[in-house]
Amino acid sequence: MERLPGFRDFYPEPLPHTDTWSADARQFIFDKWRDTAKRYNFREYDGPPLEPLELFTTKSGEEIVGQLYNFTDKGERAVSLRPEMTPTLARMVAAHERNYKKPIKWFALPQLFRYERQQKGRLREHFQFNADIIGESDPAADAELIALLIDTLRSFGLTEQDFVIRLSSRNAWHDFFKHGGGDMAHEYAFYQIVDKLERTSPEESEKKLSVLGFSIADVNQFIESGKPTAELENILQNLAARGLGSFVKIDYRVIRGLAYYTGVVFEAFDAKGEFRAIAGGGRYDNLVKLISGGKVNLPALGFGMGDVVLLEILKSRGLLPKFDSHADVFVLIEDETLRAPSLKLIQDLRVAGFAIEYPLTPAKPDKQFKRAQELKAAFTAKLESDSYVRIRNMKSRDEIVAGFADAANHLR
């Protein structure tokens, strides 16, 4: 029986097959995400993986339904597996924001789902690090969030040789569009053309832009000018004060595809240009108001970083550790008359915090020792009697004999 296409099985390492994913690498990534978020004093939240379909169509319109993992449930509700976390966050914050001091700094590690046209090997789920700041309109919040993004990537050992944050602003594009005489009703259509510039032929882009009264030459000139707005200048100076200036550059080619972004937008890119964007985000100052039906109005911004591209780049840079099985101590039971006190030793060592392995059933001494080696156990421990334990340091090969109650002290 096979799993569904586009879904992943996560196995303990060493991986049994090229078509499997590492549960250990996933946990390694989650731990780094959590640790960095905590150093920035972000707090964890989560919502349901399944939400009313309406939560996702409210902000994006009905056209998004084609990409959603949506269905009708047994209670005749239109529902969807979550394709992103931001609408859930906006719903949760709108419901209980009075309980929290502003700015709210929250993060989540949701699994997200999409159901797009089947492309071979295309995943239908991934995990994402989502971090958001809600209730602060000052660019200082944008800088704080981008610093978190930079330090998250640095926590994996990535450097300014590996990635760059491309910083842009819909406000800058808004001014360009307005001063160029654009019809404000078509502003978002214009953003979508800019968003696809790098993936579209110049002829095609020119055609689409001319309908809105713009030329590709004008657009390219604006991009190449790269002049930061006052807001972006503020963010650059803030990041420079932290010593993070070299990780960021203004790049107006970034504008982001989602409809709800309102101001600063940014993406983290592989500096060598081999991979898709590692992370992306921006301001969405109107979304909480929209989701709450006008009841709560709070400025907000956030980013999402997926596990799949991150894993690819860490692998390619040799920054992903191996996670072979291991145990702190392998307890050898060579004399079956000592199995009962050996079980007591195992129990005591586990209570003391050690990861312990041992032969569940009688096994030959050389087979036990081989297993201890395979598990990369730091020590073996073997009862010599009810009262004494022979402890072997597997690296130095030093052996000592300790009293039963004293064994744990020789295993640090």
Next chain:
Amino acid sequence: MERLPGFRDFYPEPLPHTDTWSADARQFIFDKWRDTAKRYNFREYDGPPLEPLELFTTKSGEEIVGQLYNFTDKGERAVSLRPEMTPTLARMVAAHERNYKKPIKWFALPQLFRYERQQKGRLREHFQFNADIIGESDPAADAELIALLIDTLRSFGLTEQDFVIRLSSRNAWHDFFKHGGGDMAHEYAFYQIVDKLERTSPEESEKKLSVLGFSIADVNQFIESGKPTAELENILQNLAARGLGSFVKIDYRVIRGLAYYTGVVFEAFDAKGEFRAIAGGGRYDNLVKLISGGKVNLPALGFGMGDVVLLEILKSRGLLPKFDSHADVFVLIEDETLRAPSLKLIQDLRVAGFAIEYPLTPAKPDKQFKRAQELKAAFTAKLESDSYVRIRNMKSRDEIVAGFADAANHLR
């Protein structure tokens, strides 16, 4: 906009509302689950939250569909959100068991889903700690798994005054049924009557039992005898050798509802009888063979422990910590001309591993200090110039002035 009925929002503490759940308590529980599993040298795995419907009906029959969160996806596949982890585990192990030394000791922390008749307040999802041992038929494996269950509950501070493992065996019931002249075609129907004894009136049970040729008096006599089989005796002695004997008792009322159990079964119960079962499990020696279509045949056993009942019992026993927001250091910025070097200090302290909070925008000194108190910051740090930092221990109220580069050393 509301979330779907039966799903939970997880908020940072202090909780904003009685209808919300604590993301901090959830992470506290997950951390204990992972830590104990690792001390027992179990390794983490995970599978998709969505599986082919067939994976769950193969072992349980079509009647289970009424309780599943199943639907037809856009590719016309019959699929279901996972109601339990064991079929996914059996599928994964069957696919790649040759890669792993036996016994395989694995755990997972899946979110599981059910769609039952709507009962007010009834949850449709929960999280579960699943631990399984695959490839070992000896009762030593049962003892190892039950020891893990006991130590998991003990890791939360629960003692033998709080819970008891009720140990039983389908093999014992099999012998009773066979020797009593039962028709083996109705064996599972008989188990289901026994499983519901405590929730069914004696008259109703008597009626159902008599159809199968048994009386409630015979059944009760067998339960009261409580005589352990050789296999159960072996497990009891193994646990006693570890010093865990007082946590376990034979109780034949436990037989478990699922069809696939084949031998030893057990449940962890609140000793005061206030709550539903905290955990349950047993042997399922035929399931891997069934799921793999006969290709792989491995004995197996496992248990599941949900987060909801566990949370209730920890709350009632006062064993759940408070998880108020906190920061290691609150950096005060009273002089805005020192904001830039303050940002550098913040960056350096975060890189050194500290959780840092600070005012994103200019704020009055007394308001900043109050915020540091609310966040239960261990220290405040304030630049006196580009070069010196005043550090205050918020508990002892001691203050010192340190050099910029030396500040981290005074915060341990």
